[in-house]
């Protein structure tokens with residue numbers, strides 16, 4: 101944070117996510133936006149410094165609402181490259197069970213740095229692996245987030261339904277309900293910040309219908325209600341999952357969600373693909389959020405999220421890159437491009453505009469995380485900004501700068517500000533030795549696979 105007034109001046113283009121005119125730029129002070137300037141306007145009182153943004157397209161800092169940071173260690177792993185969700189998971193579980201605190205720290209730093217360089221300022225992670233020795237997984241992630249200077253919603257995931265009881269994960273990767281709930285409560289008490297400008301927040305996130313018991317779903321919902329924190333899980337990702345729910349619970353996925361007390365605006369769901377019309381209406385009426393994960397859904401051939409129908413019904417829609425074993429990049433601006441294209445296949449070109457998709461990636465994602473202090477450029481919002489230059493070959497000859505970001509394939513921000521502090525300058529993360537990180541992380545990835 102900085103006390104000085106900075107005028108980020110005369111941008112090439114600016115997308116505020118709320119239709120306000122800010123073509124004269126904006127003024128930040130004490131970590132927040134204090135003025136939006138229309139064309140020709142100047143700041144109302146003198147500023148301490150100016151940043152000339154005439155070569156930059158300015159976006160609100162992008163917000164990622166679903167990831168599994170640890171999966172950066174298992175990208176493009178040959179045994180699962182061509183598998184759909186269930187066999188993909190069953191092959192990967194035993195590898196992931198070898199995660200250690202050091203490996204998770206490196207994986208989290210890599211995922212966060214990648215996100216940050218793609219213009220992301222707030223990241224959610226869904227961590228549900230707590231093998232012996234990794235009981236403090238979320239604490240490890242908190243340290244990584246603080247080091248990178250981003251904001252995060254770290255969700256305390258869980259798995260409690262092992263193979264022996266009819267679940268999908270191996271028995272040694274699941275935890276007892278008491279252990280899960282005690283750690284959830286500890287993390288909320290220790291780390292969850294409330295109110296505008298929060299850096300670290302905690303949510304509760306049983307993994308999926310096929311890896312947790314209904315009891316842990318109900319207990320997590322009660323705990324979330326008691327502490328006023330959010331709820332997150334995977335739902336309606338594949339037809340295999342739907343078949344599992346029918347067979348085990350005698351219910352479709354949304355009925356199951358409802359039966360455990362999760363159909364509410366406190367909840368946001370990853371994927372949300374296989375819904376019928378009635379389920380879409382119920383999700384909308386409840387205000388349950390949906391995180392669209394286009395690359396992962398294409399890679400695992402899971403299906404296409406009905407984003408427009410969900411929005412029309414009242415369900416907020418945001419965006420997520422998903423874990424790096426199914427994307428395999430943590431690049432949020434490229435994910436917006438993927439969303440634009442896959443959603444056009446479903447809904448046509450006229451309805452799926454670059455502005456709509458950027459809206460999902462900013463304001464929509466903020467809504468999923470229960471935040472109204474980030475995700476748009478307006479007076480009083482946090483000074484979280486992503487600035488892109490259009491000076492690469494791929495942009496040469498482009499006309500509309502905001503459309504060009506997605507259509508020409510922008511993949512890297514030139515500057516990123518979080519709470520008034522520049523965290524990326526000239527395409528480099530401040531204070532981070534990327535070459536050293538790649539060397540250490542690659543080594544950790546090789547050791548994890550070797551066992």
Ligand SMILES: [Zn+2]
Nearest residue numbers: 334370422423
């Ligand atoms: Zn996921």
